[in-house]
Amino acid sequence: MRAALSSTLKKVSAAAAARRPRVAFVSSASHHHRSHHQSNKSTKKRKDDYILGPDLPDIWATPGSISPPAESESGATLAVDAELAQTIIDGKSIAEEIKLGIAKEVHRMKDTIKKVPGLAVVLVGQRRDSQTYVRNKIKACEEVGIRSLMAELSEECAEDEVLNAVSEFNQDPSVHGVLVQLPLPQHMDEDTILGAVSLQKDVDGFHPLNMGNLALRGREPLFIPCAAKACIELLLRSGIKLKGKNVAVIGRSNVVGLPTTLLLQRHHATVSVVHAFTNNPEDVTRVADIVISAAGVPNLVRGSWLKRGAIVIDVGTNPIEDPSLEHGYYLRGDVCYEEALQVASAITPVPGGVGPVTVAMLLSNTLDSAKRFYGIS
Amino acid sequence: MRAALSSTLKKVSAAAAARRPRVAFVSSASHHHRSHHQSNKSTKKRKDDYILGPDLPDIWATPGSISPPAESESGATLAVDAELAQTIIDGKSIAEEIKLGIAKEVHRMKDTIKKVPGLAVVLVGQRRDSQTYVRNKIKACEEVGIRSLMAELSEECAEDEVLNAVSEFNQDPSVHGVLVQLPLPQHMDEDTILGAVSLQKDVDGFHPLNMGNLALRGREPLFIPCAAKACIELLLRSGIKLKGKNVAVIGRSNVVGLPTTLLLQRHHATVSVVHAFTNNPEDVTRVADIVISAAGVPNLVRGSWLKRGAIVIDVGTNPIEDPSLEHGYYLRGDVCYEEALQVASAITPVPGGVGPVTVAMLLSNTLDSAKRFYGIS
Numbered sequence: 001m002r003a004a005l006s007s008t009l010k011k012v013s014a015a016a017a018a019r020r021p022r023v024a025f026v027s028s029a030s031h032h033h034r035s036h037h038q039s040n041k042s043t044k045k046r047k048d049d050y051i052l053g054p055d056l057p058d059i060w061a062t063p064g065s066i067s068p069p070a071e072s073e074s075g076a077t078l079a080v081d082a083e084l085a086q087t088i089i090d091g092k093s094i095a096e097e098i099k100l101g102i103a104k105e106v107h108r109m110k111d112t113i114k115k116v117p118g119l120a121v122v123l124v125g126q127r128r129d130s131q132t133y134v135r136n137k138i139k140a141c142e143e144v145g146i147r148s149l150m151a152e153l154s155e156e157c158a159e160d161e162v163l164n165a166v167s168e169f170n171q172d173p174s175v176h177g178v179l180v181q182l183p184l185p186q187h188m189d190e191d192t193i194l195g196a197v198s199l200q201k202d203v204d205g206f207h208p209l210n211m212g213n214l215a216l217r218g219r220e221p222l223f224i225p226c227a228a229k230a231c232i233e234l235l236l237r238s239g240i241k242l243k244g245k246n247v248a249v250i251g252r253s254n255v256v257g258l259p260t261t262l263l264l265q266r267h268h269a270t271v272s273v274v275h276a277f278t279n280n281p282e283d284v285t286r287v288a289d290i291v292i293s294a295a296g297v298p299n300l301v302r303g304s305w306l307k308r309g310a311i312v313i314d315v316g317t318n319p320i321e322d323p324s325l326e327h328g329y330y331l332r333g334d335v336c337y338e339e340a341l342q343v344a345s346a347i348t349p350v351p352g353g354v355g356p357v358t359v360a361m362l363l364s365n366t367l368d369s370a371k372r373f374y375g376i377s
Numbered sequence: 378m379r380a381a382l383s384s385t386l387k388k389v390s391a392a393a394a395a396r397r398p399r400v401a402f403v404s405s406a407s408h409h410h411r412s413h414h415q416s417n418k419s420t421k422k423r424k425d426d427y428i429l430g431p432d433l434p435d436i437w438a439t440p441g442s443i444s445p446p447a448e449s450e451s452g453a454t455l456a457v458d459a460e461l462a463q464t465i466i467d468g469k470s471i472a473e474e475i476k477l478g479i480a481k482e483v484h485r486m487k488d489t490i491k492k493v494p495g496l497a498v499v500l501v502g503q504r505r506d507s508q509t510y511v512r513n514k515i516k517a518c519e520e521v522g523i524r525s526l527m528a529e530l531s532e533e534c535a536e537d538e539v540l541n542a543v544s545e546f547n548q549d550p551s552v553h554g555v556l557v558q559l560p561l562p563q564h565m566d567e568d569t570i571l572g573a574v575s576l577q578k579d580v581d582g583f584h585p586l587n588m589g590n591l592a593l594r595g596r597e598p599l600f601i602p603c604a605a606k607a608c609i610e611l612l613l614r615s616g617i618k619l620k621g622k623n624v625a626v627i628g629r630s631n632v633v634g635l636p637t638t639l640l641l642q643r644h645h646a647t648v649s650v651v652h653a654f655t656n657n658p659e660d661v662t663r664v665a666d667i668v669i670s671a672a673g674v675p676n677l678v679r680g681s682w683l684k685r686g687a688i689v690i691d692v693g694t695n696p697i698e699d700p701s702l703e704h705g706y707y708l709r710g711d712v713c714y715e716e717a718l719q720v721a722s723a724i725t726p727v728p729g730g731v732g733p734v735t736v737a738m739l740l741s742n743t744l745d746s747a748k749r750f751y752g753i754s
Contacts, residue, residue, distance in 0.1 A: 056654075058628070058629065058630075058652050058653040058654075058672075059653055060653045060672055060673075060674045060677065191595065191596065207589070208586055208589030208590045208592075208593055208596060209585055209586045209589055210589065211588075211589035211592050211593055212584070212585030212586055212587065212588035212589030212590075212592065213585045213589075215585075215588050215589065215592050215635055215639070216585055216588055216631050216635070217629070217630070217631055217635075218568065218631070219568065219585060243654055244654045244655065244656045245656075246656070246661075251435065252435065252594070252642060253435075253594070254593050254594055254595070258592055258593070258594075262592070265629060265650060265652075268652070268654040270649065270650065270651060270652070270654075270655040270656070270658075270661065271649070271650055272647065272648070272649035272650075272661075273642060273647065273648055273649075274647060275435050275642075275645070275647070276435040276436055276437045277433075277435075277620050277621045277645040277647075278621065278647040279621045279622075279623070279647070281647075283664070284623075284647065284649075287660070295435075295437055296437075297437045300437065
């Protein structure tokens, strides 16, 4: 039932270096941004701080004198109202860049304390999409030298068997992240099984205590859900500032919409949440500087929904059947890409946008967990 | 240090009945709303369900055919674009109505199981405003027959003494709600002390696990923070539907803004959160059907910030110094009331709006906790 799939440290440096970001803007802006961040602080910021952003207290301007926050920060930024730059935000390249950094840290960990991070995946049933997702995660682990373990259980197994697998991984000191691939079979209670994952190993960040700590100012979650973290990484690494920006988040799922909204608010964006019951959603998105869509509806967001110069992050990964293709389907985002290209100043493609960075964030969470476990700062 | 202040059941029925809502609209709409809610369900809904609202899954309309949700529900509603009704939402009357219901339930509990709910308050230091708030809460307990206890500690006491007081109340089976009055003295860690309150008695609802459960779809918090619950009660009891409405929440505090936003989303409102870093906040509020302000800035929200016909809930309770007055100050909301009256279709006054209903919600949470403890549905 359980097999160690990989504990070898593959050298990804060369491969990743060969795949430098294709969009020069993205990687250079990223460097600007990070150096700015560090210069603002006397101590070197941890990666987590960087992602969580400064959680400043609200000090309101006195009535009548409210003015936009001063844009004194230097560094490359996307001028959302300027002439369209039509940047394709290259998620693959950004993911490679992140994985390169993770691989280095894993390597160093192995050299210094003879340990590597471990990620355990629980997969129940034979869903082809779940199998693909799990395979991608395990492959990514191999790339950066994270040890991966998997428990594969049959569709018909009892809930207790899943709970036992989770419990075994919870107790295994070589495992620092435990992930239950969703969706689970109908006869199982998702809340019970997700709730059984040790808080210290909940690299998906779906535990309600984690979510509460993400929501509450002054508290820090142990893990930020990967897709939400990916959206913010894509924006920050593209040199896009979030403070004071109007952001429309489409969709309010526990897995993407909700944590993305909470994380954006930590970065002081002004967030509006659009959902299926929103009247005239296009009225909300049309005034947004940044639109993040995680609705799961192909082509929901038309060109007419976007302000000229808007930045578009498309989390949607919707399979569209096409018997003429090898796999029988292709992937479409929530955004009508061709139309958006005419209006947006920057956009993530599907596939190759949020997806690969989400996997990289899972590796990042696993690394962080291992560092916490071994007391490495 | 600790004294039982009241365990007598006062008869509030007569007093409350004498103070029927002054604004006829508010109480009649309230009845409409409730009867509608009940007719939709075969089983009688619990009060909590009513407040939490139906948490429907998001089923998106297909692209291009998105239309406003059908307004098939009957019952009185505020037509926000109709001629200005200039309803003053009378928080005092609504609070009395709620307390009347609570008093009846407490009475029944005493009759049937010879127990009453108990609320324990921990007050540290001599802040006059805190003393006033605590006094109001204890007085409200007396009105409905809830037993109240108080631990008063000096400003200079050690954090451990506060933790001991909390722990004692946690263990006392006659106490169903434990509340630590904020703010605490500077030398104490608020998170530690609030985190020490038993999850089952956290009637303020500030525990991160509670907040996570409020945020996550499919989960239910044990308690909803009182001010947030009060805002939604004021709206629902005034016959205002939330589903599909554009709501601007001003402020994102852990205590008010955040839980109000999360609760509004459970009611399928489209929520935008405005804060101190929002560029041109008036652009956001001006398109909102409902504006809820919890910024703590007197007169922040001008008449020009509001759409004609908007509904305004003012959570702000800002003391303005005035030596000519007996107490040396008067209270002002976040909203410039006189200006808002010219534009809004409904508004809560300060004082007499959200405040009294917030206290009523504390009693409601304490009653719910006692019912849960004694297994009463």
